[in-house]
Amino acid sequence: MTSSPPPRRLRIGIGGMAIESSQFCPHRSTYDDFRVTRDEALLARYTWTRSDGDLAELVEWVPLVHAVALPGGPVERATYDRIKAELTVRVRESGPLDGLVYDIHGAMSVVGMDDAEADLNDAVRAATGPGTLISAAMDLHGNVSRRFADRLDLLTAHRLAPHEDAWETRERAARKLVERLVSGRGRPYRAWVQIPVLLPGEKTSTRLEPARSLYGRLASVEALDGVVDAAMWVGYAWADEERCRAAVVVTADDPELAVSQAELLAREYWEARRDFVFVGPTGDADTCIARAVGSAARPFLISDSGDNPTAGGAGDLAYMLGRLLAHEELASGRVTALHPGVTDPKAVAACFDAGVGAEVKLSVGGQVSAGTGRHAEPYELTGTVTALEGSSSSGSGSDASRGNPAYDAGGRSAAVTSGGVTVVLTERRKPFHTRADFGTLDPLSYDLVVVKIGYLEPELYAMAADWLLALTPGGVDQDLLRLGHHKVRRPLYPFDDEGFEEADLRAVVL
Template sequence: MAEHWRIAIGQLSQETNHFNPVPTTEADFAASGILRGDAVLHGWGEARREVPGFLEVLRAAGHEAVPTLAAWCPAAGGPVSRAAFEALLGGLLDRLRAAGPVDGVLLALHGAMMLEDSDDAESEIIARVRAELPPGTPVGVSLDLHGHVTPAMLQPDVFFVAYREYPHIDMQETGERVARLMLDRLAGRRRPVMALAKRPMVVSPVGARTPDPPLSDLVALARAAEAAGEALHVGLFPVQPWLDVPDLGFAVLVTADGDAGRAQAVADRIAEAAWAMRNRFGHGLIPLEEAIRIGLAGPGTTVIGDGGDAPTGGSPADNPSVLRALLAAGADRHDRPILLTMSDPQAAAEAHAAGIGACRGFRLGHAHTPGEPVVAEAEVVTLHDGRFALRDGGATGSVIDHGPSAVLRIGALRIALRSAPGNEWDTNVYRSLGLEPSEAAAVFVKSPAHFRVAYGPLAARVVAADTPGPCAGNTARVPWTRVTRPLWPLDDV
């Protein structure tokens, strides 16, 4: 009779942006729905994420998934408060203790969670989970490829598997890979060991997409090492660039079968290849004013990335620079709609209070960040509760809650106004509010790269604008102060 294993399941993931002045609290996790106990097994709906990937593999193999707690933030944000971290990790650990003996633990982490008092939340999560387990109990961890991998994360009996894709279209598949390796480890078919290599370079996410050179060249090296049997999994970590921490850099994390020396050799080889091609990484950004000119002049729909204000990179999404530039260019007089978004809870509340059809003055933008809002007369044309499911590639099926939302019309401009920042990868950001991107002259999306999956098929052209904000894709705009120097491209190394 085959062995029956009990494997605990948990998630605690958030991506930090040190240049977002708004701290992340437990309420930010709760906005996306914290799952506890049996809800971890059944509360995902149609979401294609890491934990559903864990569950799919365990169920298919006939093993028991032991639920603890799953908490995540759909948008990145400021450092997590210690109180929120203790409440959530404490809840996960309480359920792990109450579960009784388990044969292994599967965790969905991000890799770039920072706390108000710590630069390495993931190593603390892993250490505190391991402290609840008998020595030798394996822990399998999924990571986002924008994680900041530290040596402290590489602890005994712990293995990691990273997303392979950016844009992130393989979240569930990553969970499945982790779970399959856990079953191989428990059956004695594999003995996963880890090795890490880093280089002092930071690349813009705008120019570091896995399907495109130069990152695709490194992906090919990683897959070749796996195909040759040198590694079970090779994780490339171009890193979340909006962290202000020592030892920030490009990481290669290798999982090998029992041979740590071989794992280190693979990690070193691919990290050195990344370093050698550092000058090939660019951002491809164009000035905002030029992006607007292209959008107003071209036939079809121009999709414009507003990556500097991307909530999935850690911005409050309240920067009105795009709106201000559109008004200055006279885009409100265009003969076709132009779509943009903004997070401003006060303005959203005022729109709901005024009602559909109301025309009034609004102060739009800088609800959370310092700066001067745009004052404009607008008509309220749509009101919405802000809840919708992602429909396009990525975390498909995940439910997003932007809070009370509205569409404001300023001539040709249509502002998708919401109360809270959230995922903008998806066309349902607009379609849920009755706006059709394919009918617009220009569509602005607060995302550095992932938006290309959803919006690319409907776009006549896609451009990325050099916009300001906590997620500036132009690394010359990033105000690092704590990073270890020298660091490319800050330094000529």
């Protein structure tokens, strides 16, 4: 008696391209801005690809290529074409794939293109052929056009903002793909509907209502018999394309069930549109600084939200630095503030040339944003170099420890103190999200910490004795109405409000 051969392992590829691109930011994202990962290094990004994991007997993971960058301005066309070409070539050369885990963002813009990710999907689908199931893991701040969704078989997104579930989302996309392939049920139905609402992430945090309840509902929809997944996107507010708006996709084996649940979620989102509020108390820069200085809470954190590099801002505006030093208590040193993250490689080089303890006169900021009219004028700073730090490209913080190169700490930095204000100048655009990002500087030793960020990431949130969201200018200005959108499809809330009480929320089955 001969034994039957073991079942064939599924061949599932992993790849993608991820960046969030503000079209109101003068920065341009080039190939050097991306961390490109291949082969075993790509598999090492994920816990569920391990050879001793529970999926090992079922799946042969096929690493393709993955490129990810810190959010910034639109991607240069040559960079996009280069990464797209490598991804599609590797798909074709990998041989037949049963499935593809497609690790993307959803808010990439490319110079000269509309809906670049739909173009990427077209190319990937052409490379895989029609028999491969594609499961996309996305950011909830992505945009989901019909053309984009039509090329995918499964698509899901984060359910938390801040994105504490980012790695869980990727694993969910992978496991649902494996489940689908093992079951042999083929492609499910996707009910897709866009909602004519476009809000910034700082108004749609799941820490607050109504986003908390709206996103909290997704797990219960997913648990319904016959439903594969339920996902909701708020869209990306700092791009100016027709696809930019909220969206819902419910994936199910029953198309009528998918449609009914998608339309119900879309209706709930639409009816709650005026209930979304900023995730924290807000004010202009001077108001926030005055309130923070006058508070007894220490450290008091302020978000310089308009120039947030992790939303797509240039990160080079010295506007907030100027406002800090315009306050007498801070200029005199009676109150201290730490302001990290003004990108200016020339100023950093001058500080390294001068050395720690030297007095320097610097023209700070505006290296990329000069001439944009968004308060991009350099600030003439006189101060003392108080710290110099070189860094490797090993990354920093919790995201880097999970292999997320979008938060790479590459480049040198210099701290300069003027009065009570210490500004950290960086050679490259760099977020400050974790205690490790501050290097040798201790943010807890300052009265104020003013970070180029929107809502506070978990470590900053835990650090803050109190917090304000400063509505500052920049490429990711929270005041969408003053940015100048003109390509988004209208009517669209909040650009249109009065007399705009009804919306077409009929779902389309894909």
